[in-house]
Amino acid sequence: MAKAIPSRSENYSEWYNELIKRADLAENSAVRGCMVIKPYGFAIWEKMQRALDDMFKETGHQNAYFPLFIPKSFLSKEASHVEGFAKECAVVTHYRLKNAEDGSGVIVDPEAKLEEELIVRPTSETVIWSTYKNWIQSYRDLPLLINQWANVVRWEMRTRIFLRTAEFLWQEGHTAHATAEEAKFETRQMLDIYAQFAEEWMALPVVKGTKTANERFAGADDTLCIEAMMQDGKALQAGTSHFLGQNFAKAFDVQFLNKQNQLDYVWGTSWGVSTRLMGALIMAHSDDDGLVLPPKLAPIQVVIVPIYRSEEQLESLSAKIKPLVQELRKAGVSVKYDDSDANKPGWKFAEYELRGVPVRLAMGGRDLENGTVEIARRDLKTKETVPFEGLTEHIKNLLDDIQQTIYTKAKTFRQANTYKVDTFDEFQVQLDKGGFILAHWDGTSETEEAIKEATKATIRCIPFDQEAEEGVDIFSGKPSAGRVVFARAY
RNA sequence: CGGGGUGUAGCGCAGCCUGGUAGCGCGCUACGUUCGGGACGUAGAGGUCGUGGGUUCGAAUCCCGCCACCCCGACCA
Secondary structure, eight states, X not given: OOOOXXXXXXXXXXXXXXXXXXXTSEEEOSSTTOEEEXXXXXXXXXXXXXXXXXXHHHTTOEEOOOOSEEEHHHHTTSHHHHHHHGGGOOEEEESOEEEOTTSSOEXXXXXXXXXXXXXXXXXXXXXXXXXXXXXXXBGGGOOEEEEEEEEEEOOOSSOBTTTBOSEEEEEEEXXXXXXXXXXXXXXXXXXXXXXXXXXXXXXXXOEEEEOOGGGSOTTOSEEEEEEEEOTTSOEEEEEEEEEEETHHHHHXXXXXXOTTSOEEEOEEEEEEEETHHHHHHHHHHOBTTBOOOOGGGOSOSEEEEEOOSSHHHHHHHHHHHHHHHHHHHHTTOOXXXXXXXXXXXXXXXXXXXXXXXSEEEEEOHHHHHHTEEEEEETTTTEEEEEESTTHHHHHHHHHHHHHXXXXXXXXXXXXXXXXXXXXXXXXXXXXXXXXXXXXXXXXXXXXXHHHHHHHSOEEEEEETTOOOOOEEOTTTOOEESSEEEEEOBO
16 A cells, blocks of 8 residues: 655655655656656646747747757857856767677767757757857848757756656747847736736746846847746746847847848847746645645546446446546546546545646445536535536536636635845844745845855846835845845755 | 765565575565555565675675765855
8 A cells, every 4th residue: 555645844855756746747767867657647747838828829839840969059149048057958969889899888989979069958049049140131031930849958066857857848938029028028918928827827826027138048138037836935937038239149140121221230138948847836836645636637637436346336336427428528627537446436536636637536335326426626626516407517617616716725825925124134034934035135146145155045037027116135235126036046 | 066874576675783495565467365545365476685705614794896876065047
């Protein structure tokens, strides 16, 4: 018999790791720092992909695919970009193996050294902008709105499943525009889409804002982000959208003739979310009994468990349940009817709770007589017995309610763990309790660095909804025009 | 890259100190009884003990090298 997973209060990160394993989402692979995403976990990712992809398409973007490998020279064309990524790149140096002469196995053939090393993409700005140079000549070629679903590699020192793996899956949008205004609009539009996705699909409230210069993407003029709060009070950057200015256009010489017949550099954006969102989803909602999934992303929204003593009883239950399954599917609800006799009902209950299935129906002899069914919701762990008639409508409403309830719960939690703080002492005390801290900052990188050094807290963002408020920096005592969001982060 | 730890059945572990025919729980297979919150019985299957060398009559156990992974730091989405 499987035991309970470690509790969140006991050991949050062990709870997280164990939950991923037990809910069958993913596991560590034979390759250092790289995960295997298992079918159940991948099904969630596919739902995320679908929703996001639809949103990208609705806003005029098209998908394309660019190479996994990037010539080393490309990476160095944008100075701050190479500086940001150089320390974590996987490099391909050879193209052939051969049998070792001593028979000990295969070795890299020293004869097969590449003229120019290839970098496994940590992100694709460089290879994409080198391509855009050929695609863009006139303002009529703009805007160019491209997205790519891909894997990337960043050779991280320490990895954690979904949150930080050496290889991860993501989408990266790369757009080119005729004017700065247009590019800035795009940057903001895509951030808003991420926020909408997080809130409506993941039931995850996010703070939208701007990164400070320190936290900005390597090669961007401006980085916008959404920040979410996990149940341990730490912040998690859930998505970023960058205004690239003309940096990459200049680095890769991407120019166009504008309407005034003048040659100008193209304005760019890039934006991405990754399988890290899986980590956010898990940490934001789940509890000590297992995963809690928002219905909109749950691979199985409703599971039906028959309770029977004999084959005949199972048959009469199935006779009622199978049409219900069809009806629910027709209504767009994903249903699993678990009539396998491999496990007892109690085992199934626990298993589907672990996997975060939002709604569970149980039907046995009693229900057969009464024309009822037991319906349980995962988020609140409540059960009720309802009439079998009109179930589809009831379930659809219930799924909507669960989606909303999970969101509200997360939002209430965030509000309860967000504090305004005005002194550095108070700041340090509050920080150890976890949560977001709204505090004044003098706007300098030096102060930000000093606070990070002293407390490990970073400025998550300068929120868009920042109120104008005169104050003094909690650390330096210098004047400040508004509060920013500080937190310890993943 | 620094500090700590672990490699024994699919998974989780014991055995190692004190060398002598490799064990437990879960899972798996078959059959039967069970089935409204993680069932039980009976019978089975499954391991070159991470790897290379050394000591020894004999090594999972002692010695040396190597490799891998995990945790804690520095780095990061």
